[in-house]
Amino acid sequence: MSPATAPPTRDGCRVTAGSVAVAVIAVIAWEIASHLSFVIPEPLDTFLALGRDLGDPRFLAGLRETLLAALAAFVLAMLIGGPAGLGLGLSRRARVVFSPIITMLNGIPKIVLYPVLLPVFHLGYGSKIVMGLLFGLFPVLINTAAGVREIPDVYWRLARSLRATRWQTLTRILLPAIRGPLLTGVRLAVSLSLVGVVLSEFFATERGLGRIVLSAYSSGDYAGMVSTILLLIAISFALSLFLWRLERRVR
Amino acid sequence: MSSPGTGVVLDDVRVEFRSSGRDGPVVAVDGITQEIPAGGFVSVVGPSGCGKSTLLSVIAGLRAATSGSVRINGRTVTGPDRDVGVMFQEDSVLPWKNVTDNVRFPLQIARVPRAGRPRLGPGHRPGRAAARRRIAQRAQEAIDLVGLGGFERRYPAELSGGMRQRVALARTLAMRPSVLLMDEPFAALDQQTRLLLGAEVRRIWGETHQTVLFVTHDISEAILLSQQVWVMSYRPGTILDVVDVDLPADRDASVVSTPRFNALHNRIWERLRTEAMRGFAQENRFPA
Amino acid sequence: MNVRAPDTPGARRPSVSRAPRRPWSGLAGAPAAVVLMVLAGVVAEVGAAAAWWAPDVLPAPSDLLPAAARIAGSPRFWQDALRTGAELLLSCVFGVVAGLGLGVAFWKAPGAGRVFEPYLVSFYAVPLVLFYPIAIVLIGINQWSVVVLASIMTAIPMTLNTWTGLRAIPPVYLRLAASIGCSRSQTLFRVALPAAAPYVVAGLRLGVAYALIGTVAMEFTTAQAGLGYQVRYLYESFDAVGMYAYILVIVAVSVLLTAVLEIAERLLPRGRDT
Numbered sequence: 027m028s029p030a031t032a033p034p035t036r037d038g039c040r041v042t043a044g045s046v047a048v049a050v051i052a053v054i055a056w057e058i059a060s061h062l063s064f065v066i067p068e069p070l071d072t073f074l075a076l077g078r079d080l081g082d083p084r085f086l087a088g089l090r091e092t093l094l095a096a097l098a099a100f101v102l103a104m105l106i107g108g109p110a111g112l113g114l115g116l117s118r119r120a121r122v123v124f125s126p127i128i129t130m131l132n133g134i135p136k137i138v139l140y141p142v143l144l145p146v147f148h149l150g151y152g153s154k155i156v157m158g159l160l161f162g163l164f165p166v167l168i169n170t171a172a173g174v175r176e177i178p179d180v181y182w183r184l185a186r187s188l189r190a191t192r193w194q195t196l197t198r199i200l201l202p203a204i205r206g207p208l209l210t211g212v213r214l215a216v217s218l219s220l221v222g223v224v225l226s227e228f229f230a231t232e233r234g235l236g237r238i239v240l241s242a243y244s245s246g247d248y249a250g251m252v253s254t255i256l257l258l259i260a261i262s263f264a265l266s267l268f269l270w271r272l273e274r275r276v277r
Numbered sequence: 278m279s280s281p282g283t284g285v286v287l288d289d290v291r292v293e294f295r296s297s298g299r300d301g302p303v304v305a306v307d308g309i310t311q312e313i314p315a316g317g318f319v320s321v322v323g324p325s326g327c328g329k330s331t332l333l334s335v336i337a338g339l340r341a342a343t344s345g346s347v348r349i350n351g352r353t354v355t356g357p358d359r360d361v362g363v364m365f366q367e368d369s370v371l372p373w374k375n376v377t378d379n380v381r382f383p384l385q386i387a388r389v390p391r392a393g394r395p396r397l398g399p400g401h402r403p404g405r406a407a408a409r410r411r412i413a414q415r416a417q418e419a420i421d422l423v424g425l426g427g428f429e430r431r432y433p434a435e436l437s438g439g440m441r442q443r444v445a446l447a448r449t450l451a452m453r454p455s456v457l458l459m460d461e462p463f464a465a466l467d468q469q470t471r472l473l474l475g476a477e478v479r480r481i482w483g484e485t486h487q488t489v490l491f492v493t494h495d496i497s498e499a500i501l502l503s504q505q506v507w508v509m510s511y512r513p514g515t516i517l518d519v520v521d522v523d524l525p526a527d528r529d530a531s532v533v534s535t536p537r538f539n540a541l542h543n544r545i546w547e548r549l550r551t552e553a554m555r556g557f558a559q560e561n562r563f564p565a
Numbered sequence: 566m567n568v569r570a571p572d573t574p575g576a577r578r579p580s581v582s583r584a585p586r587r588p589w590s591g592l593a594g595a596p597a598a599v600v601l602m603v604l605a606g607v608v609a610e611v612g613a614a615a616a617w618w619a620p621d622v623l624p625a626p627s628d629l630l631p632a633a634a635r636i637a638g639s640p641r642f643w644q645d646a647l648r649t650g651a652e653l654l655l656s657c658v659f660g661v662v663a664g665l666g667l668g669v670a671f672w673k674a675p676g677a678g679r680v681f682e683p684y685l686v687s688f689y690a691v692p693l694v695l696f697y698p699i700a701i702v703l704i705g706i707n708q709w710s711v712v713v714l715a716s717i718m719t720a721i722p723m724t725l726n727t728w729t730g731l732r733a734i735p736p737v738y739l740r741l742a743a744s745i746g747c748s749r750s751q752t753l754f755r756v757a758l759p760a761a762a763p764y765v766v767a768g769l770r771l772g773v774a775y776a777l778i779g780t781v782a783m784e785f786t787t788a789q790a791g792l793g794y795q796v797r798y799l800y801e802s803f804d805a806v807g808m809y810a811y812i813l814v815i816v817a818v819s820v821l822l823t824a825v826l827e828i829a830e831r832l833l834p835r836g837r838d839t
């Protein structure tokens with residue numbers, strides 16, 4: 027019944043067209059605004075700045091470093107958050123002990139811990155990967171745990187009545203049953219890992235797009251700054267959108 | 278028993294739904310011309326999906342008919358009317374209000390009974406406290422009438438399904454509507470609870486003499502409760518048969534073992550069987 | 566899996582992710598949390614005393630707490646706390662009002678909602694801080710660039726949750742409202758919003774949390790005042806103890822706020838079996 031499972035309907039196309047129209051209107055508004063204020067670069071100049079930057083090996087090295095760090099942070103978040111969330115969802119005792127502390131840690135503005143990480147993990151990849159991990163970990167962990175908690179009791183009884191092994195229960199019942207919340211966690215972790223890495227780079231780093239944004243800002247190259255930010259936003263936007271559509275399809 | 282023009286009068290009611298597919302509109306209800314005399318108790322039976330709820334919401338003024346008209350106590354229905362109480366098929370008790378507040382809710386919305394004098398100006402509200410007292414009193418009467426005394430402070434989550442439907446019934450009765458529309462109110466309950474609540478409705482009707490239209494898909498329930506049963510067909514929903522229930526007025530559940538009850542039951546079931554099968558076949562050919 | 570009620574054909578299950586989902590309930594674990602925190606403090610103290618790490622990596626709590634107390638007595642601290650608090654408060658007020666309004670508007674005009682949905686979901690709160698450098702170019706390095714972005718960060722979960730909550734209302738509640746003659750505003754304020762309250766309150770909790778995270782993160786990136794700014798400033802002036810004291814204060818504030826919001830969320834929807 028959900029629109030995502032059906033072939034694209036006329037209605038669905040109209041909604042997509044509307045979303046695209048919103049983007050177009052935003053660009054037009056940007057164009058107009060750029061003529062009103064000298065600090066706002068024109069869309070075209072911004073686009074050209076991106077073309078210029080993408081031909082610059084230093085920019086590409088920064089892009090590579092940021093994306094690699096975000097990828098590493100994301101993978102670590104999944105590897106740690108997934109199993110930890112499973113454990114937390116399955117064990118009542120673990121929940122009682124750890125849930126308040128997890129809730130608290132989740133509410134902390136984690137970026138202020140970056141100076142704490144720097145002396146331990148150093149200025150290179152280490153610190154920003156750990157920061158990205160801190161950003162991405164909690165959505166995976168919390169959503170996985172919540173997903174496990176919401177599995178209807180009858181599924182467990184079904185598993186027992188079928189004499190499913192632990193492994194079969196995990197792969198055939200548990201993981202499919204929590205795929206919705208798990209995907210939500212994945213989607214949030216993807217964009218948050220990237221944000222964690224870039225915020226770290228805003229603060230202090232040797233290489234990376236965050237640094238490039240800040241140096242463009244301080245040298246007054248607003249077209250370069252905006253284009254780099256939009257590149258980052260576009261990457262996070264595209265990944266989120268893809269995962270969100272996937273999420274709607276599986277539920 | 279009643280003067281002409283009172284009660285509920287249906288005149289050639291037809292309801293279409295625009296369907297999303299290419300095969301034209303769905304005719305949910307068609308050509309219904311019937312009358313419920315004031316103070317009468319009529320049941321509607323029919324296979325599920327035949328348009329019972331649709332017909333009810335037209336009478337309640339919640340949905341406009343595509344053509345035809347409904348008159349209640351001589352007035353043509355154009356929208357919801359506080360003189361018409363509706364009890365819905367789904368659980369409609371509001372979970373954030375306790376029993377008393379649920380029952381008071383429609384009275385508060387209607388500010389019933391309205392203060393006799395006009396308002397003298399902003400800020401000056403004659404009899405506000407008095408109105409609140411009247412609302413409280415009316416709600417309490419309704420609560421007691423349906424046997425919920427002692428549960429006033431409970432929240433719906435603490436009540437069984439049967440008790441929640443009692444709350445819905447009390448909420449409807451508190452408005453003292455002259456017409457009561459009930460859409461499979463007990464369909465989700467177990468058989469025993471259903472029998473009990475059916476008997477309650479019958480008892481309350483005996484006290485209040487409201488005009489009742491009771492929708493059900495349970496033939497026995499229809500016969501047990503009502504004076505007349507309308508049998509509806511599957512899409513388009515038309516009235517196939519009108520069966521007068523000539524059982525004693527003070528009947529109770531033991532009436533089901535009488536030959537007369539069986540004869541009525543068989544007559545209705547014969548009518549319905551082919552419809553139910555037709556509906557089943559169609560539903561499964563066009564999955565919703 | 567609920568069977569779809571026969572008279573709600575095509576009823577669409579809300580597709581947004583943030584149902585008010587909490588894997589745990591009850592505050593039974595609070596003592597455990599305290600024990601864990603005390604344990605962490607002891608490890609930090611012992612580690613610093615035994616010189617397992619350099620003092621600028623992690624100062625001993627016995628040095629830190631007096632420093633935090635000293636800072637809490639200084640007017641400079643209160644200026645920064647006031648600045649951050651004001652930014653936070655303004656962002657929450659603007660964000661919550663805007664989010665409620667948008668959530669209701671999208672519910673009334675689902676077409677508009679679905680058009681904006683991909684953007685709301687993808688910019689779900691935190692990635693917006695990446696716009697901060699643009700905001701300081703447009704607005705300047707002052708509290709308003711922080712407030713504008715933090716308000717949007719608050720408004721997004723608020724909008725999505727309000728909208729999802731309103732879409733999840735059993736349709737029969739609205740038919741009930743119509744049948745007893747509720748006006749439009751009575752239907753909204755006395756039926757629809759209370760019915761959606763668990764989602765709205767969850768949105769509020771998320772929104773306030775994001776406002777705090779965003780405010781501090783933006784101050785930390787670039788600002789001239791505020792608690793987040795002080796952490797950066799003290800880092801750059803190599804005052805490890807002072808920096809840690811500020812971090813401690815920020816963590817304490819966020820823990821307090823989280824606890825208050827959690828408790829509020831549990832107390833508010835009274836009478837419900839959620």
Ligand SMILES: Nc1ncnc2c1ncn2[C@@H]1O[C@H](COP(=O)(O)OP(=O)(O)O)[C@@H](O)[C@H]1O
Nearest residue numbers: 294305325326327328329330331332571572574
């Ligand atoms: N809003 C609607 N849009 C389209 N079709 C509807 C709508 N409401 C009901 N229908 C269709 O009208 C028919 C009658 O529905 P309903 O009155 O709910 O039946 P009943 O209450 O007898 O089970 C069904 O086939 C149903 O699919």
Ligand SMILES: [Mg+2]
Nearest residue numbers: 329330366572
């Ligand atoms: Mg029905």
